[in-house]
Amino acid sequence: MSQATTLTAATAGAAGDAADPAVRLTGLTKTFGRPGTAPVIDGIDLTVDPGEFVCLLGASGCGKSTLLNIIAGLERPTTGTAETHGPRPALMFQEHALFPWLTAGRNIELALRLRGVPKPRRAGIAAELLDLVRLGGAQRKRVHELSGGMRQRVALARALAQSGAADSADSADGADGSGATGAHPPLLLMDEPFAALDAITRDVLHDELTRIRAARPLTVVFVTHNVREAVRLGERVVLLTSRPGRIAREWRVDLPQPRRIESAGVADLSLEITDQLREEIRRHGRR
Amino acid sequence: MAAADPTETGETTGVTGTAVAGTATPDHDDAGLEAGLDALETPRRERPSLLTVARTKVLPPVVAVVLVLLVWQLVAAAHIKPSYALPGPIAVWHAFLHQWYLGTVGGIVGTSLGRGALGFLLSVVLGTPLGLVVARVRFVRTAIGPILSGLQALPSVAWVPAAIIWFGLSNATIYAVILLGAVPSIANGLVAGVEQIPPIHLRAGRVLGATGLRGIRHVLLPAALPGYLAGLKQGWAFAWRSLMAAELITTSPDLGLGLGQFLDQGRELSDMPMVLCAIVLILVVGVGIELLVFTPLTRRVLTSRGL
Numbered sequence: 001m002s003q004a005t006t007l008t009a010a011t012a013g014a015a016g017d018a019a020d021p022a023v024r025l026t027g028l029t030k031t032f033g034r035p036g037t038a039p040v041i042d043g044i045d046l047t048v049d050p051g052e053f054v055c056l057l058g059a060s061g062c063g064k065s066t067l068l069n070i071i072a073g074l075e076r077p078t079t080g081t082a083e084t085h086g087p088r089p090a091l092m093f094q095e096h097a098l099f100p101w102l103t104a105g106r107n108i109e110l111a112l113r114l115r116g117v118p119k120p121r122r123a124g125i126a127a128e129l130l131d132l133v134r135l136g137g138a139q140r141k142r143v144h145e146l147s148g149g150m151r152q153r154v155a156l157a158r159a160l161a162q163s164g165a166a167d168s169a170d171s172a173d174g175a176d177g178s179g180a181t182g183a184h185p186p187l188l189l190m191d192e193p194f195a196a197l198d199a200i201t202r203d204v205l206h207d208e209l210t211r212i213r214a215a216r217p218l219t220v221v222f223v224t225h226n227v228r229e230a231v232r233l234g235e236r237v238v239l240l241t242s243r244p245g246r247i248a249r250e251w252r253v254d255l256p257q258p259r260r261i262e263s264a265g266v267a268d269l270s271l272e273i274t275d276q277l278r279e280e281i282r283r284h285g286r287r
Numbered sequence: 288m289a290a291a292d293p294t295e296t297g298e299t300t301g302v303t304g305t306a307v308a309g310t311a312t313p314d315h316d317d318a319g320l321e322a323g324l325d326a327l328e329t330p331r332r333e334r335p336s337l338l339t340v341a342r343t344k345v346l347p348p349v350v351a352v353v354l355v356l357l358v359w360q361l362v363a364a365a366h367i368k369p370s371y372a373l374p375g376p377i378a379v380w381h382a383f384l385h386q387w388y389l390g391t392v393g394g395i396v397g398t399s400l401g402r403g404a405l406g407f408l409l410s411v412v413l414g415t416p417l418g419l420v421v422a423r424v425r426f427v428r429t430a431i432g433p434i435l436s437g438l439q440a441l442p443s444v445a446w447v448p449a450a451i452i453w454f455g456l457s458n459a460t461i462y463a464v465i466l467l468g469a470v471p472s473i474a475n476g477l478v479a480g481v482e483q484i485p486p487i488h489l490r491a492g493r494v495l496g497a498t499g500l501r502g503i504r505h506v507l508l509p510a511a512l513p514g515y516l517a518g519l520k521q522g523w524a525f526a527w528r529s530l531m532a533a534e535l536i537t538t539s540p541d542l543g544l545g546l547g548q549f550l551d552q553g554r555e556l557s558d559m560p561m562v563l564c565a566i567v568l569i570l571v572v573g574v575g576i577e578l579l580v581f582t583p584l585t586r587r588v589l590t591s592r593g594l
């Protein structure tokens with residue numbers, strides 16, 4: 001698989017040791033084009049614990065997507081290593097990225113099929129996942145018949161299917177031997193998945209994601225440029241600088257879930273982080 | 288599509304229910320909120336009525352055909368040219384009926400359609416993998432991509448002399464000309480279809496683990512289907528055209544009598560109604576297959592994707 005290139009030998013799928021982090025980035029650097037050009041990401045060290053919800057926060061163009069693509073194995077780091085443990089990570093994009101030639105249900109079933117889930121179980125798991133995102137009636141709908149928010153929920157269900165989050169309940173052996181039975185919960189990588197939605201819908205999807213994570217074990221790395229969103233969702237918020245992308249600072253968010261994005265706790269911490277973010281951005285003007 | 292719309296069933300009423308009673312759990316309230324949002328945001332589409340379809344889609348071409356026939360008949364009746372040189376539609380219709388009562392029409396059309404269908408299928412079998420390789424292998428693409436596009440511009444009738452030298456007056460000549468006409472269209476259609484795939488679908492496929500042959504089967508081919516279908520449609524048009532060119536020139540008693548050969552017979556007999564009858568038949572069969580097979584297929588694929 002493509003990950004093999006970016007993952008070190010430590011990656012052994014389900015064999016991952018419980019003590020291993022879900023994600024470990026060491027000295028990660030990424031340069032596009034010729035060597036010698038300015039790196040997009042420069043020397044990132046980050047570990048994500050199993051079951052943790054980490055938000056990567058940064059201005060547009062700071063390399064968030066690049067970082068996530070490297071973790072997903074879509075892109076190779078120039079130097080450094082990216083290790084993941086547990087089943088193959090699922091990636092959710094800003095655009096829904098659902099296949100328009102399949103119904104909502106079939107999109108999810110395809111993800112299961114590609115993970116090697118046997119046919120008789122696919123439809124059941126797909127229906128269960130659609131119920132989980134409260135789209136039980138949309139199984140046979142095509143993508144274009146769904147609203148933006150519904151599409152992202154189907155995409156979330158597909159990502160869960162792909163990550164193996166769905167078959168922990170009813171299967172003893174993960175479909176491709178890397179199911180959620182190991183010490184590691186499935187890893188969900190989310191690249192500004194709600195950025196294209198209106199505020200009301202986004203708010204509802206925040207609640208939904210919180211609810212789903214309370215119900216199932218899941219490690220989430222969530223990328224966003226929206227400070228409040230990061231504080232609303234994350235247990236840890238990691239602020240990235242721009243050009244090159246480095247870790248500026250990180251915050252632990254100790255507010256209890258479910259939080260509300262309008263609450264004073266979220267607002268206070270957002271204010272602090274925003275100030276820091278602005279300071280980082282100003283620094284670029286001075287150079 | 289006709290399946291129960293979740294936005295219109297019980298869940299929506301749940302919103303009002305909780306608002307009035309105020310007893311629902313917060314979780315249930317969330318579900319109601321979500322259902323309400325879904326109901327508000329789901330795009331609704333009205334199906335046009337059958338009458339509207341008839342008025343906007345069927346009527347204009349019918350009017351056009353009737354007008355053309357009318358003008359043709361008027362010009363013929365005006366005797367600008369002698370009637371053996373420019374017969375009217377009624378004379379052509381009589382020529383058709385004459386052939387019909389001779390019982391030859393079915394055989395002639397059947398022969399050509401059979402050749403066209405077989406040649407087209409062969410072209411699909413050859414053009415599809417060719418298109419896939421050109422689309423996916425960069426070296427092949429730079430090497431033969433331009434040649435393939437160039438071939439599409441070459442009138443396939445130009446191949447007839449070469450094919451006759453290679454294969455003589457045989458069916459092989461006819462099929463060779465069809466293939467040379469249709470394969471480039473089909474391959475190019477697939478290449479264009481692959482080029483039009485939004486990159487996000489390819490990335491999503493890779494993330495899902497659809498790589499290699501599985502990627503081609505589950506992502507690449509279905510994603511390229513609209514362009515591929517356009518290529519098939521054009522491929523059929525080219526196959527039919529090439530077939531007529533080949534049949535017109537490759538006439539021999541050993542070969543079955545197709546529409547092209549029928550047209551050539553009309554020329555030899557200087558029988559203008561027969562010639563025009565053949566031309567109209569060629570047109571009707573070619574367009575008919577397009578309308579009966581390719582147009583509905585394309586429309587189905589596109590509407591199912593909301594395009």
Ligand SMILES: Nc1ncnc2c1ncn2[C@@H]1O[C@H](COP(=O)(O)OP(=O)(O)O)[C@@H](O)[C@H]1O
Nearest residue numbers: 032033040058059060061062063064065066067
């Ligand atoms: N494939 C690529 N080739 C060259 N430059 C790229 C590529 N992908 C991203 N970049 C550059 O890297 C920077 C970071 O991009 P990205 O990771 O998409 O940022 P973000 O997701 O934080 O907005 C941008 O300046 C972008 O132009």
Ligand SMILES: [Mg+2]
Nearest residue numbers: 064065191192
């Ligand atoms: Mg991005």
